[in-house]
Amino acid sequence: MTAQKDFVVSMQAVNKWFGKHHVLRDVSLGLAAGERIVLCGPSGSGKSTLIRCINGLEGFQEGTLTVCGATLDGTQERLAEVRSHTGMVFQNFNLFPHLSVMDNLTLGAIYARGEPEDAATERAKGLLERVQLTSQTWKYPGQLSGGQRQRVAIARALMLEPEVMLFDEPTSALDPEMVHEVLGVMEELAQSGQSMIVVTHEMGFARRVSDLVVFMDQGEIVEAAPPETFFSAPATDRARGFLGQISHAT
Amino acid sequence: MTEAPASYATIGGAPARLPPLGSTGFLARLHKRYFATPLMSIVTIVLAAITVWALAGLFRWAIWDAVWYAPEGAACRDAAGACWAVIAEKYRVMLFGAFPYQEQWRGGAIIALWLVWGVLTATNLFAVSLRLIGWLIVFIATIALLQGGIFGMPHVGTDLWGGLPLTFLIFGGTVAGGLPLAILLALGRRSQLPAIRFLSVATIECVRGIPLLVVLFFAALILPLFLPDQLNVDKLVRAEIGMIIFFAAYAAEVVRGGLQALPDGQEEAAKALGLSYWQRMRKIVLPQALAISIPALFNDIIRAFKNTTFFSILGLFDVLGATKAALQDPNWVRYGLEGYLFVFLLYFLICSGMSLYGRSLEQANARRGRKVER
Numbered sequence: 001m002t003a004q005k006d007f008v009v010s011m012q013a014v015n016k017w018f019g020k021h022h023v024l025r026d027v028s029l030g031l032a033a034g035e036r037i038v039l040c041g042p043s044g045s046g047k048s049t050l051i052r053c054i055n056g057l058e059g060f061q062e063g064t065l066t067v068c069g070a071t072l073d074g075t076q077e078r079l080a081e082v083r084s085h086t087g088m089v090f091q092n093f094n095l096f097p098h099l100s101v102m103d104n105l106t107l108g109a110i111y112a113r114g115e116p117e118d119a120a121t122e123r124a125k126g127l128l129e130r131v132q133l134t135s136q137t138w139k140y141p142g143q144l145s146g147g148q149r150q151r152v153a154i155a156r157a158l159m160l161e162p163e164v165m166l167f168d169e170p171t172s173a174l175d176p177e178m179v180h181e182v183l184g185v186m187e188e189l190a191q192s193g194q195s196m197i198v199v200t201h202e203m204g205f206a207r208r209v210s211d212l213v214v215f216m217d218q219g220e221i222v223e224a225a226p227p228e229t230f231f232s233a234p235a236t237d238r239a240r241g242f243l244g245q246i247s248h249a250t
Numbered sequence: 251m252t253e254a255p256a257s258y259a260t261i262g263g264a265p266a267r268l269p270p271l272g273s274t275g276f277l278a279r280l281h282k283r284y285f286a287t288p289l290m291s292i293v294t295i296v297l298a299a300i301t302v303w304a305l306a307g308l309f310r311w312a313i314w315d316a317v318w319y320a321p322e323g324a325a326c327r328d329a330a331g332a333c334w335a336v337i338a339e340k341y342r343v344m345l346f347g348a349f350p351y352q353e354q355w356r357g358g359a360i361i362a363l364w365l366v367w368g369v370l371t372a373t374n375l376f377a378v379s380l381r382l383i384g385w386l387i388v389f390i391a392t393i394a395l396l397q398g399g400i401f402g403m404p405h406v407g408t409d410l411w412g413g414l415p416l417t418f419l420i421f422g423g424t425v426a427g428g429l430p431l432a433i434l435l436a437l438g439r440r441s442q443l444p445a446i447r448f449l450s451v452a453t454i455e456c457v458r459g460i461p462l463l464v465v466l467f468f469a470a471l472i473l474p475l476f477l478p479d480q481l482n483v484d485k486l487v488r489a490e491i492g493m494i495i496f497f498a499a500y501a502a503e504v505v506r507g508g509l510q511a512l513p514d515g516q517e518e519a520a521k522a523l524g525l526s527y528w529q530r531m532r533k534i535v536l537p538q539a540l541a542i543s544i545p546a547l548f549n550d551i552i553r554a555f556k557n558t559t560f561f562s563i564l565g566l567f568d569v570l571g572a573t574k575a576a577l578q579d580p581n582w583v584r585y586g587l588e589g590y591l592f593v594f595l596l597y598f599l600i601c602s603g604m605s606l607y608g609r610s611l612e613q614a615n616a617r618r619g620r621k622v623e624r
């Protein structure tokens with residue numbers, strides 16, 4: 001057995017059903033500290049469900065999930081611990097529209113972590129500089145472009161100093177000219193050694209930053225390989241078909 | 251080669267100028283709105299005639315033939331018009347009910363407090379938290395002034411409380427107690443725990459299925475028959491609790507509408523940040539849901555104000571009850587219409603004031619909504 005602490009995320013034989021619909025079928029995967037997994041697959045294959053299970057936004061019926069040594073066991077304590085290790089970025093940003101950019105960032109730090117307000121503010125300023133949004137600090141989400149909103153969302157998740165960042169199609173709600181600026185921030189994050197699991201169809205990005213590409217179909221992991229192998233010589237017909245569709249679309 | 255097309259377009263134009271005379275302006279609008287067709291003209295003329303006739307009659311009765319001063323009501327007896335003297339004579343009973351005459355300045359102070367803070371609230375001069383703290387102080391001051399027993403004010407029992415101060419107290423208590431309960435019921439209705447969900451749904455649906463009058467009769471008259479004596483609180487308090495629950499059951503549905511209008515992503519994002527249930531509610535969900543529901547809540551708030559009149563049936567003298575009592579005087583008993591018109595005017599002014607304020611909040615919401623599109 002591998003030492004638990006080398007893996008920031010490890011899932012063993014996770015099964016999940018929505019009603020009678022079996023959406024995760026014996027899913028096992030591990031994310032090593034400092035590495036990146038890109039998750040891809042056709043619509044409805046269970047990518048969002050998988051990533052949402054990792055920080056407890058969805059529950060599952062069978063299997064075990066461990067995040068940074070905390071194993072989900074149905075208690076609020078474990079759930080809180082898992083969430084304190086994970087940061088999540090959503091397709092639709094989900095910024096809080098009634099709060100300024102600064103308050104969006106500091107809210108979690110102040111209330112969930114109990115950090116003093118000025119310390120949180122200082123760190124927030126640093127992160128906004130990192131995603132190049134210092135000039136937008138006191139604006140409201142409604143006043144920002146899609147790309148800016150998603151960068152705020154990334155900064156907000158980073159405020160928790162998470163061991164692992166989870167991204168669920170972070171660029172698919174964006175106009176094409178804004179995809180670039182968000183991917184840029186994510187690549188910079190990857191280079192800094194952040195562990196990440198990213199659901200995306202941006203294959204260029206997957207090639208550049210991922211250590212492992214995981215291909216899912218109908219709730220199963222069908223293929224898992226380093227990007228060079230996955231893109232040049234996919235082993236299964238399903239992956240080949242999927243890659244064909246993706247490259248036609250873009 | 252192809253033939254030249256028969257279609258054409260002329261290049262060029264003219265400098266911008268005003269529209270032809272008579273197509274805009276006051277007369278044009280008047281014509282378009284009221285006299286565009288023969289039928290519209292007839293309707294306009296008939297309605298205008300009826301309005302003028304009614305207003306003339308009202309003017310003759312309410313002002314031209316009216317009596318403003320009539321000791322003992324004598325001068326009113328052969329007058330053709332309104333007898334406003336009844337209000338000059340009885341306004342203190344109407345406004346303060348059976349409250350001891352010497353102490354009625356306390357009631358006056360309460361009315362002044364409510365009107366002043368109400369107007370200041372509507373001007374949006376102060377932060378929301380400041381406005382709420384202000385209302386809390388006004389509410390406590392209302393009880394203190396009615397009850398007395400401090401600062402050298404003689405104690406007055408609740409059976410003597412009455413008039414507009416009592417109306418304000420009932421209304422304030424209903425909203426102050428009812429809104430938090432409404433929020434709890436609305437949250438309970440979405441709870442993961444079946445027991446809490448059932449309790450909330452049952453409360454909301456049962457109370458909404460019963461007329462207010464029945465709720466009040468039950469709380470004020472029936473309940474004490476079953477309660478042990480040491481649990482028996484004042485009739486006013488019991489009726490007030492009935493009002494609060496009734497208000498909360500309706501307002502809970504409005505709050506639920508606001509909760510449903512929020513995208514799921516808002517709570518999920520808050521969960522992902524590690525916020526606990528109550529932190530999520532307080533910081534993310536309720537501020538947004540309430541901002542959405544407040545304009546609609548004003549319907550319930552205004553209704554709560556009007557529902558205070560039900561207290562007169564329980565033998566508690568709100569403004570309406572006090573007016574009814576004042577008009578028992580044999581000298582003035584014939585001038586009930588004038589007395590009730592006074593009460594009508596009071597309610598109309600206060601309710602339409604609240605209604606206007608609610609609408610201004612709605613417009614502010616709409617403006618903000620345009621700016622913060624999701």
Ligand SMILES: Nc1ncnc2c1ncn2[C@@H]1O[C@H](COP(=O)(O)OP(=O)(O)OP(=O)(O)O)[C@@H](O)[C@H]1O
Nearest residue numbers: 018019021023041042043044045046047048049050
């Ligand atoms: N809350 C839910 N209730 C019932 N079924 C659901 C729910 N959420 C997802 N599903 C179903 O589970 C399956 C997996 O959904 P999921 O959203 O994880 O797919 P996905 O791979 O993220 O797809 P996409 O690329 O379209 O985002 C789908 O068949 C979907 O219809």
Ligand SMILES: [Mg+2]
Nearest residue numbers: 047048049169
């Ligand atoms: Mg998805």
